[in-house]
Amino acid sequence: MQRRTFLSAMSAAGMLAATGMARAQSGATRIVVGASPGGGTDTVARLMAQELGRLLGGTFVVDNKPGAGGNIAAQQVANAEPDGRTLLMCYTSHAINATLYPKLPFDPIKDFSPIACVANAPSILLARPGIKANTIRELIALAKAEPGTLNMALPGIGSSGHLASEVLKTRAGVDITLIPYKGTAPAMNDLLGGQVDLMFATAALAKAQMDNKTLKPLGVSSAQRMVSAPNVAPIADVLPGYDFSAWYGLLGPAGIKPELAQQISAAVEKTLAQEPIRRRLLDEGLIAQSSSPDAFGAFVKSEVERWGAVVKATGAKVT
Structure with missing residues (x-):
């Protein structure tokens, strides 16, 4: 030394x-x-x-x-x-x-x-299995074809997930209803129960649902792929510059x-x-x-x- x-x-x-x-x-x-x-x-x-x-x-x-x-x-x-x-x-x-x-x-x-x-x-955008989209590109196409029919849970107003959702809507030019919850747990429960369609969740929270195929990942909020979810493409691949961690x-x-x-x-x-x-x-x-x-x-x-x-x-x- x-x-x-x-x-x-x-x-x-x-x-x-x-x-x-x-x-x-x-x-x-x-x-x-x-x-x-x-x-x-x-x-x-x-x-x-x-x-x-x-x-x-x-x-x-x-x-x-x-x-x-x-x-x-x-x-x-x-x-x-x-x-x-x-x-x-x-x-x-x-x-x-x-x-x-x-x-x-x-x-x-x-x-x-x-x-x-x-x-x-970074967060992962999750969707309930019944949503007819498996990628961000397909989600945007679906939302444009059926404006106002999709909704997204927000674990909290003012969270990074809230604004990431707002920017996703704005940048993609789609009409998705945002539903605020008082915490991550009730939001995730309603997503699992099919009461809501979409939600941004941390990788740790998303992993078990992805592994069990109870929910499906559509994209990650970071500009690069995540080590813990290497098969999920960044939303930025479709919306350049999108990066919300x-x-x-x-x-x-x-x-x-x-x-x-x-x-x-x-x-x-x-x-x-x-x-x-x-x-x-x-x-x-x-x-x-x-x-x-x-x-x-x-x-x-x-x-x-x-x-x-x-x-x-x-x-x-x-x-």
Whole structure:
């Protein structure tokens, strides 16, 4: 090991050790989640809480605060002390809500300190078996031949799946009715029961249905094929430029000291470098993706702009 690399490693280890001692003496750190237990955001948060507690010392606990598309959780973190004791496991909706909601009690960028990206998650568009289409091209042809007869379940207003559905309709020039649900589980139940025709779902959620042939995949939301679903073509093959993947990341309240944000970010990076962790995330349809605080901050800002343009172009609204 070169001397510079050795010193860098020792410095990082020292920072983590110092942080661990401080945390062990001052109680639990909360990771606030704007979703109910059991969903993708909650799963990621619990996995990170376990590993961050091990690496940084002390106890990390998940605090579920569902409601208003994640805004309740975000507001709680925005109002917290910037001491690193309260973090937000945010989701794509954090960037979408900046434009989707006409009035927010916080600024999605200015009121938060970026910590790290954690993972991204492409989705698979699923259809009930009775739908007379097996590809995106065939679905578009069907929707044009029978306008207004197809419908699509939305696990939540303001989710990446919601806007991915809006853009699919707009770009393809089709009339598909969007039906909002209060969560992924009831939406999936109605899709399986035949009450709705289509739905975007994470790869992990879709895999069992695809394997059992209870539902059929029509396309993936990412620009490239997914490792976990190599036989499903990207929607972008038919609608060039179509690329809508969800992401997860950690934010803290504005004002966290840069060195503290970097310490937590380093622990996230170390966590995601572990092969068992990467495999566990992949089993959930997620791709591990760490970043520095500065890089994540720039990413969130670009996502607010990107999704803002989508909201305005599609006319998506909170109902």
